[in-house]
């Protein structure tokens with residue numbers, strides 16, 4: 333009777349119940365273990381007898397119902413009378429993603445154009461030359477081929493150098509970079525970049541990762557186009573397992589996940605407890621407290637080597653290049669939303685703008701403006717003039 337009850341409650345409850353029993357009732361671990369494995373039957377196969385490919389578990393079927401959820405057979409067999417078949421044009425309009433077997437559309441862009449775009453639209457978050465930091469990802473840490481060699485580094489003590497995982501060193505395909513930028517960046521204004529601009533930014537990414545394409549160094553004069561894009565080979569192209577490309581891809585995945593030790597899994601005998609020389613946890617955990625991330629320290633690059641504008645301070649231009657990427661839609665110049673902030677006096681608004689806030693305002697907006705210019709700029713934003 334006991335076992336039958338276990339079978340119809342959810343697998344995770346059964347699992348914790350089994351753990352609970354193991355912990356409390358040292359003599360009875362084998363019984364608890366047995367009822368646990370009964371509840372999460374691990375016949376990992378589809379009905380056609382082939383093993384599932386993701387290492388997943390299937391749950392026992394009782395009275396025609398699986399123990400975790402019930403499939404509504406009636407809904408499956410109904411005919412639906414809404415919607416319509418999309419047209420070929422509609423499908424083509426959706427089908428815009430770029431993958432390692434689907435090139436980006438034709439176009440081109442140079443490293444030089446990419447760098448200009450980067451300074452205008454990306455640097456405030458990703459830092460000078462993609463240095464990243466403070467929660468925003470680095471886009472480069474130097475020579476991709478050299479850094480790729482660090483991927484096998486193991487961190488045996490807290491100060492050891494771990495693997496460097498960045499676009500150049502880690503990503504197996506450049507198509508992801510092209511598509512990520514085109515579809516998802518710049519963060520506050522996605523899908524705003526043209527095809528040529530995306531080529532230019534991708535070229536710049538290759539450049540700061542010191543890459544070579546088809547024997548040619550991606551230097552400052554490099555122009556990337558679709559033809560050259562097709563020839564990019566990332567240093568870590570073979571760094572992932574299992575091999576999913578080619579006609580044996582699915583079978584490779586299937587075989588791989590049948591062996592737990594391939595992906596860090598290990599067999600644990602729950603009746604054996606570590607009594608001496610046990611490993612102590614040493615990793616430091618970072619906690620997120622309250623409503624925000626408490627140790628959030630944007631931005632990344634605080635030093636800028638951009639040429640200083642000549643003549644007097646132009647608040648509008650400074651806004652466009654330092655603040656608009658976030659403040660165009662939120663707390664825009666002259667917007668009445670500023671009232672909530674200015675209610676406590678301008679001195680506080682200046683001070684918080686300079687120091688940054690946990691709510692996502694980087695210190696001075698990530699700019700290297702002087703305090704005086706920053707305040708002028710805040711006045712401009714609050715008043716809209």
Ligand code: HEC
Pocket residue numbers: 449450453454455456457458467468469470471498499509512513517518519520533657658
């Ligand atoms: C307002 C801040 C912001 C701006 C501006 C911005 N990004 Fe990002 N970017 C992010 C954040 C945050 C992530 C991480 C997103 C995630 O992991 O979900 C990211 C991720 C990326 C990634 C993926 C990196 C990785 O290793 O996962 C790339 C590539 C990238 N950005 C490129 C760009 C480019 C090119 C631009 C300029 C056109 C740009 N970003 C502008 C905030 C920004």
Ligand code: HEC
Pocket residue numbers: 456651654655656657658659663673680681682684685689690691692693694696697698699706709710713
């Ligand atoms: C990466 C995005 C980002 C950039 C770039 C940015 N801001 Fe902000 N800013 C924010 C967010 C988000 C808030 C709201 C923060 C909050 O409520 O804590 C904010 C708030 C402020 C505030 C109000 C601070 C307060 O709590 O009283 C001022 C002033 C301000 N920004 C000025 C600027 C100026 C000037 C620039 C350009 C030099 C700039 N910001 C660039 C995201 C940004």
